[in-house]
Amino acid sequence: MSDQYPPPSQPPGPYGDQPPSGQPQQPGPYGNPQQSGPYGEPQQSGGPYGGQPQPQPQSQAQPQPGGPQQFGDQTHLAPPPNPATNPYAADPDQPAEVAERIDPPEGTTVNAAGGVTPRIDVKEKAAFAMNGFLAWVFIALLWVVGIGWGIFTVVNDGFPAPSIVIILVALLLGSSVTVIQPGQAKVLQFFGRYVGTVRRQGLVLTVPWTSKKSMSTKVENFETNELKVNDADGNPVNIAAIVVWQVADTAKASFAVEEYHRFVTIQAEAALRHVASQYPYDNAAEGEPTLREATDVVAARIAEEVNARVHLAGVTVIETRISTLAYAPEIAQAMLQRQQASAIIAAREKILDGAVGMVNGALRQLETTVPMDDAHKAEMVSNLLVVLTSESRVTPVINTSMPRERDNN
CATH class of the missing domain: 3.30.479.30 (Band 7 domain)
Incomplete structure (x- = not known):
């Protein structure tokens, strides 16, 4: 007995494996012709999905929507955009005139994720309301009529059905009377349905069998x-x-x-x-x-x-x-120093402008009475500016020498 396996005569594998030589090729489960690839795709003439072979680096490739993506030595197929999951996002596979944004249905808004969110589109409307004092008078009359009619019917050995109905109507109307204070409104709901808002102040008769929620309208x-x-x-x-x-x-x-x-x-x-x-x-x-x-x-x-x-x-x-x-406290000290510096600079500029103006005025007045050359003028300007711009109190120094003696020295 030979140790070798018998010649390949088995039928094609579940994925369309290569049949034995001399037998016709069988299609794979994906309709591709029988080749040596694990999924019946051409191994030499095309890429992993039947396309042209494209070399890709070993590093992670840039994902492309709906196309193959290379992650190391494995290739995965990214799911294409599905407009069915989000009908309000444009489909990149559609033409530009088709892939326009679709208006959301009425009563919904488009949220940040691109989906739709139901919107409660309700506006205030006025509910039925009338003077509550007149309503109380009418209710009192109903009570009198209902009780009187009932007593009369019972005395005459009858069943007071009409009087019971009148009393029930009086009770129903009495439950519909409410008090609304200034700066307040009543929101009415009839078995969960919004029927209106009453802003009328005082004693008011409203819609029967409604829940009344008070709401402040004050500032x-x-x-x-x-x-x-x-x-x-x-x-x-x-x-x-x-x-x-x-x-x-x-x-x-x-x-x-x-x-x-x-x-x-x-x-x-x-x-x-x-x-x-x-x-x-x-x-x-x-x-x-x-x-x-x-x-x-x-x-x-x-x-x-x-x-x-x-x-x-x-x-x-x-x-x-x-x-x-x-x-903020962490920069307050630094910002305070900057503000102080700005204030000091502005104050110094103001002081300097005033000092220059005062020196110019002093020179113009002295030129008419005391003749001075340029050197004496410069000395005088320097002394005046020091006196006027100094922050500390200036101590005067009296020079008793004559101008000619100073010049000789």
């Missing part, structure tokens, strides 16, 4: 936390602001956000941080606003940005003011 204000922000020059500063706001749309404040008070607080701090990073603290270019000098401009910008952020919650911002503004 409110709060102070943000003291935030550490890098200004436009990269210097860390501590800043805080006071935000004055009011609920303008009770429906959005109730249903569009979870807690509108917390929503307004967080969005105000985010807007404050963003605006503060757009301006330098001080020492800006000519005509450029700064946080320290142009506080009105910065406050108006903060109010505008906060108002744009909290509009979703039905809130309007009335005013914002900067309450705290200072350099």
Whole structure:
């Protein structure tokens, strides 16, 4: 018996392996012609996926969407872009006129990830309301009629069905009467559905069988936390602001956000941080606003940005003011020295300008009475400038020698 294996006469393998010589080739499971590759692809005439062979370095190749990627000695096929998973992102395989952004469906918004998010599109509307005092008079009449009719029916050995109905109607109307204080509104819901808002003050009759949620429409204000922000020059500063706001749309404040008070607080701090990073603290270019000098401009910008952020919650911002503004403690000392140096330079320039003007005036007045040559004028100018610009008190020195003696010496 021979130790060698019998000649290859087995049928093709599960991946379309090379059949024995003299037998026809069988297609592989991927429809490729029978070759020696593990997946039935041509090994010499093409690349790993039937394309032209392209040499790639051993290092990691740049990923290409939808094409082969080389990672060391292994080649992987990156999944092509699938517009079905995100229909609002353009497909790079489509023509430019086709791969345009599709408008999101009504009632949704496109989020940061490119998907769609349902949007609660609700606006405030007025609910039914009437004078509550007139309603109480009518309810009282119903009670009198219902009780009287019931007594009359019972006395005559009858069943007081009409009186029961009248009393139930009176109870239903009585439960619909509510009191609304100034600066307050009632948001009505009928079995979970928003039916309107009542802003009428006093005793009011509203829609029966509705839940009534009180909501303040008064002007409110709060102070943000003291935030550490890098200004436009990269210097860390501590800043805080006071935000004055009011609920303008009770429906959005109730249903569009979870807690509108917390929503307004967080969005105000985010807007404050963003605006503060757009301006330098001080020492800006000519005509450029700064946080320290142009506080009105910065406050108006903060109010505008906060108002744009909290509009979703039905809130309007009335005013914002900067309450705290200072350099961060880690650079406060260095910035103080810089400010002191700037102040000293400005003061010295002012003193020097005044001293030069005083010396010029003194020379003009002395030339008319005391003749002096250039050397004496220079000496006099030097002495006057020392006296006028010195920080310490000057001690005078009297020279008793005559000009000719000084010249001879």
